[in-house]
Amino acid sequence: MLYDIRLELHYDYEGFVHGDRHLVRVAPASIPGVQRVIASSISFDPKPDTETNFVDFFGNLVTTISYAHYHDSLNVRLTARVGVEDDHPPADFSPDLAGLQRELSTLWTLDANSPHHFLATSPRIAFSRPITDYARQSVRRTTSVRAAAMDFCLSIHRDFKYEQDSTDVNTSPLDAFHLKKGVCQDFAHVMIAGLRGVGIPAAYVSGFLRTIPPKGKARLEGADAMHAWVRVWCGIHDGWLEFDPTNAMLAGADHITIGHGRDYADISPIVGVLRTSGGHDAKQSVDVIRVE
Numbered sequence: 001m002l003y004d005i006r007l008e009l010h011y012d013y014e015g016f017v018h019g020d021r022h023l024v025r026v027a028p029a030s031i032p033g034v035q036r037v038i039a040s041s042i043s044f045d046p047k048p049d050t051e052t053n054f055v056d057f058f059g060n061l062v063t064t065i066s067y068a069h070y071h072d073s074l075n076v077r078l079t080a081r082v083g084v085e086d087d088h089p090p091a092d093f094s095p096d097l098a099g100l101q102r103e104l105s106t107l108w109t110l111d112a113n114s115p116h117h118f119l120a121t122s123p124r125i126a127f128s129r130p131i132t133d134y135a136r137q138s139v140r141r142t143t144s145v146r147a148a149a150m151d152f153c154l155s156i157h158r159d160f161k162y163e164q165d166s167t168d169v170n171t172s173p174l175d176a177f178h179l180k181k182g183v184c185q186d187f188a189h190v191m192i193a194g195l196r197g198v199g200i201p202a203a204y205v206s207g208f209l210r211t212i213p214p215k216g217k218a219r220l221e222g223a224d225a226m227h228a229w230v231r232v233w234c235g236i237h238d239g240w241l242e243f244d245p246t247n248a249m250l251a252g253a254d255h256i257t258i259g260h261g262r263d264y265a266d267i268s269p270i271v272g273v274l275r276t277s278g279g280h281d282a283k284q285s286v287d288v289i290r291v292e
Helices: 097-106 129-141 145-159 173-179 184-197
Strands: 002-024 035-045 050-055 061-066 071-084 202-209 225-233 240-244 255-261 270-275 280-290
Touching: 002 202, 071 255, 097 145, 129 145, 129 173, 129 184, 145 184, 145 225, 145 240, 173 184, 184 202, 184 225, 202 280, 225 255, 225 280
Parallel strands: none
Antiparallel strands: 002 061, 002 071, 002 270, 002 280, 035 071, 050 061, 202 225, 202 255, 225 240
């Protein structure tokens, strides 16, 4: 599958800001066997006084920008063309939970892809008994780690309601769990918290999702969205597989990955500091267009 992606993040500040510095993670990455970035470009308005690029520990592309002068808005624009492999998932050869623990004990690597980084708590994900007990039900109903992950993915989709504005970016997994509603970030965090609680490595994935309009309806500009789903280590044979609890499915050819981390804090689109008085309004627009 070949896609053209356009993203715009726009911020209007109540007062003038200055001295701001930001880390921007919106550019998709080339992932061998998964997706290939053919072209990608990020632009900023106003133009930053300094701009640099680097790759973080988990392999995510990061652009750093800073401003010394005063400004009252910030616009971030991404354009990219990405090819995504349309592979069918392999057969389930993952072990049961006890077998997974034995396989983990044989792994000594601590490189960026090591499952050991995704077993413990992280800045936005703490262990909680209610979520762990909820995930344990999926383990009891299944005979393999991959089956348990899919069962848990389907359980979240069944038991939680997708409702915009019911949570915010700082809502904890436990709060979302008690509300039984939220958005893709909340569903991903709940799934990760539960899987880690029972001893299954899980990571947060940020990216784009192509949406298909109802039959007979025109596609709306900007109607696609930034999205979040979950990366689960299913053992030495199956490796990392990705699950989308918002849509009750394995991630597929309509999912375009920006990157992954332990939770949202590692791969948030933009984070930074600035000097100002007052708040700000933020708008996001995403277009994911399949190239025929």
